[in-house]
Amino acid sequence: MNQPRPSNQPPSPDTAASPQLKQEWAELRTLLLAPEQTQLTELRNRIDHTETDAPSVSKVLAEAITLRGKQDERLTAALTPHIQTALTSSVRRNPHVIAEAIAPIMGPAIRQAIVRTLQGMMQSFNQTIDHSLSPKGLAWRIEAWRTGRPFAEVVLLHTLRFRVEQLFLIHRDTGLLLHHVASDTAVIHDQQLVSGMLTAIQAFVQDTFSTPRGQTLNTLEVGECRVLIEQGSQAILACVVRGTAPGYLRAQVQQTLESIQLDYADAFAAFDGNPSGFDATHDRLMECVQTQYETPRTRTSPMTWVILSGISLAIALWGWTSYHNNQHWRHITQRLSAMPGIVITTLERDGNRIHLAGLRDPLAEDPEQILVEEGISSEQITAHWSPYYSLDPPFIRQRATAMLNPPPTATLHFQEEHLIVTGTASHAWAIEAKKTARLIPGIQDYRDDDLRTVSIEQLIEQINLVSFLFDSGSSTLSEQAQGKIGPLRTLLEDLQILAQSSGQHIVVEAIGGADETGPETMNLLLATARAHTVIAALGGPSFGSHLTFTTGIETMSTVSRSRALTPHTRKLLRRTSFFTSIKDKVPQVAPTP
Amino acid sequence: MIQKKICLLGGFAVGKTSLVRRFVTGMFSELYQTTIGVTIEKKALLVGDQDVTLMIWDLYGEDDFQKMRESYLRGSSGYILVADGMRRSTLDTAEALHQLAQSTLGPVPFVLIVNKADQLKEWEIDEATLARLRHKGWLVFTGSAKTGEGVPELFMRLTQTLLEAA
Numbered sequence A: 001m002n003q004p005r006p007s008n009q010p011p012s013p014d015t016a017a018s019p020q021l022k023q024e025w026a027e028l029r030t031l032l033l034a035p036e037q038t039q040l041t042e043l044r045n046r047i048d049h050t051e052t053d054a055p056s057v058s059k060v061l062a063e064a065i066t067l068r069g070k071q072d073e074r075l076t077a078a079l080t081p082h083i084q085t086a087l088t089s090s091v092r093r094n095p096h097v098i099a100e101a102i103a104p105i106m107g108p109a110i111r112q113a114i115v116r117t118l119q120g121m122m123q124s125f126n127q128t129i130d131h132s133l134s135p136k137g138l139a140w141r142i143e144a145w146r147t148g149r150p151f152a153e154v155v156l157l158h159t160l161r162f163r164v165e166q167l168f169l170i171h172r173d174t175g176l177l178l179h180h181v182a183s184d185t186a187v188i189h190d191q192q193l194v195s196g197m198l199t200a201i202q203a204f205v206q207d208t209f210s211t212p213r214g215q216t217l218n219t220l221e222v223g224e225c226r227v228l229i230e231q232g233s234q235a236i237l238a239c240v241v242r243g244t245a246p247g248y249l250r251a252q253v254q255q256t257l258e259s260i261q262l263d264y265a266d267a268f269a270a271f272d273g274n275p276s277g278f279d280a281t282h283d284r285l286m287e288c289v290q291t292q293y294e295t296p297r298t299r300t301s302p303m304t305w306v307i308l309s310g311i312s313l314a315i316a317l318w319g320w321t322s323y324h325n326n327q328h329w330r331h332i333t334q335r336l337s338a339m340p341g342i343v344i345t346t347l348e349r350d351g352n353r354i355h356l357a358g359l360r361d362p363l364a365e366d367p368e369q370i371l372v373e374e375g376i377s378s379e380q381i382t383a384h385w386s387p388y389y390s391l392d393p394p395f396i397r398q399r400a401t402a403m404l405n406p407p408p409t410a411t412l413h414f415q416e417e418h419l420i421v422t423g424t425a426s427h428a429w430a431i432e433a434k435k436t437a438r439l440i441p442g443i444q445d446y447r448d449d450d451l452r453t454v455s456i457e458q459l460i461e462q463i464n465l466v467s468f469l470f471d472s473g474s475s476t477l478s479e480q481a482q483g484k485i486g487p488l489r490t491l492l493e494d495l496q497i498l499a500q501s502s503g504q505h506i507v508v509e510a511i512g513g514a515d516e517t518g519p520e521t522m523n524l525l526l527a528t529a530r531a532h533t534v535i536a537a538l539g540g541p542s543f544g545s546h547l548t549f550t551t552g553i554e555t556m557s558t559v560s561r562s563r564a565l566t567p568h569t570r571k572l573l574r575r576t577s578f579f580t581s582i583k584d585k586v587p588q589v590a591p592t593p
Numbered sequence B: 001m002i003q004k005k006i007c008l009l010g011g012f013a014v015g016k017t018s019l020v021r022r023f024v025t026g027m028f029s030e031l032y033q034t035t036i037g038v039t040i041e042k043k044a045l046l047v048g049d050q051d052v053t054l055m056i057w058d059l060y061g062e063d064d065f066q067k068m069r070e071s072y073l074r075g076s077s078g079y080i081l082v083a084d085g086m087r088r089s090t091l092d093t094a095e096a097l098h099q100l101a102q103s104t105l106g107p108v109p110f111v112l113i114v115n116k117a118d119q120l121k122e123w124e125i126d127e128a129t130l131a132r133l134r135h136k137g138w139l140v141f142t143g144s145a146k147t148g149e150g151v152p153e154l155f156m157r158l159t160q161t162l163l164e165a166a
Ligand SMILES: Nc1nc2c(ncn2[C@@H]2O[C@H](COP(=O)(O)OP(=O)(O)O)[C@@H](O)[C@H]2O)c(=O)[nH]1
Pocket: B010, B011, B012, B013, B014, B015, B016, B017, B018, B019, B029, B030, B031, B032, B033, B034, B035, B061, B115, B116, B117, B118, B119, B143, B144, B145, B146, B147
């Protein structure tokens, strides 16, 4: 350190001349810069041997590739052949790896191609149905809307179990179409393309899943269509089925294919792309084209039966009740309309209430009574009646009787609007009745030709002519005398009625008599007894309010002593006779003269 | 009427799908859509007095899935090899595929098209290479799916060869 300070420039080891100095420099350098020296050596090593330093490269590799890729395409160009080679060798060694890797995208893609091809058929099918607006179609449309299913599906569900729409006979190796048949309803897209696609799918599936020979894709579902694929040694028979294919269909397709392969072995061997050699398969293929519609449901769920019987029971019950109600109501209506003197204009049921209106003769029965009898409470009834005169014969008779008030001796007869009166009546009544009868509604004509009219005086005269003879000394009525009692009583009764109507009073004096034989006192007693006997036979003193009986006697002393008595005259004295008189108003016993 | 199945074989994005679309529908689209799996197209042709329906199988782009290709190839009456003129390597791929097809199908007719002729300036494949192939007996076409150049001839020629071979 005591050495002269070198000029600005640091002393370089090479500038030192002496080896001694060199040696010292080296020592010094080592002393001062030992750690840095080591680091430098290390760095140099790294720079010189970069390619071997994998750990360091690995740290920046990803970043470096990204950066380089951004600059230009040379990295891609450099890598492409290597990646291609790598892929190639990978596939050669183990194709499954790649197959599995791409299968997920290839499957859907191929399926899509098929779907698009077959979709054409679908849409036209949907359209055909879209245009059918039958009631059934509408119902299905509603169901489709309700269940959120496509309409076509609903229709299929309802009508179609399955329908073989198309058959593709495909040459197995080339995928070329040998023959194609379709149902009338099938919408055919491009059968040659479909045929090719089906083969491609077959190949794809076989490749992708490396299935053993013989195990191939045998069913393909595209929307509502199912494609049954049968693969033979020469050909593929693909059968497009709409709906649910029955199990036997596959067997049938299989058999058809086998028989075709057998019978057309030559055609297959000679096949050069010309399918005309297979035209004859048509009929055989057509046998597979079939449609089976849903047979009308024969099986009904038990619940349906329960509901149905419930409904019919309810209907029956309702029908029965309403029938009975109706019957009852009809019965009521009939009874009401049959009522004389009632004309029903309104008869309504409004729930529980009954409205009645019409015409009612004042003499008619109360119609409400009939309703009440039929079990309808009077609170339920509203009735409104207008009065009228019924022209029913019973009513006319009733009305006539009420208005004419005939005496019991007279009878009213009603015959076809003619009122006929018979019997006996007072003259006054007869005149009054003739006047009134014309005013009675329903009476056209009044006849009283057969009515006998009698006056009080006439009756009294008749009565006064009657006498009852008695045997000598007897006060009992003889048989002959008894026969006179009835007619006399009738006369008395008539008389009393006439007296009643004219407000008069009748006094009937029964005069008993006796002949001169026997003592005077005995004769008086006998005469009195004979008068009383007759009164008693006629009904006694209480005959009626307007007729009174009195007694009188007629003996020899009272008649005439001077008269010479013949036996006949004598006999005439043994009798009871009558003297009838009229007392105005006050009934009084007439004094015997 | 006669039907024939043919396949298009070729490397990735060489224009197989475009060629088929051009031939079948007369259209072309710049939009690249990878064919996944297989697409089958149909085209009816009249060759001479013979009605021919071509069933054209367009396989997905990756070429080396040998096993799968075999099953798709099976039954082909012929095939079209497609190479992209702008990528030399696609011709090699086509040759390799040819080997495979022959081993699978036997000596069936085939044609080669070097596609994208509308981009001739950028071609990596020269006439000499094509001449060498023609010399081997290959039917070699150049054309473009984009312009349609050479496309009908390609399919027509293959179909004729198929009918002759049959
Ligand atoms: N310029 C040009 N581009 C093409 C032609 N043919 C195909 N392409 C394009 O190349 C790409 C791949 O084509 P594509 O047919 O899908 O190839 P694939 O994978 O073989 O089926 C697409 O972007 C096409 O537009 C062509 O003739 N000219």
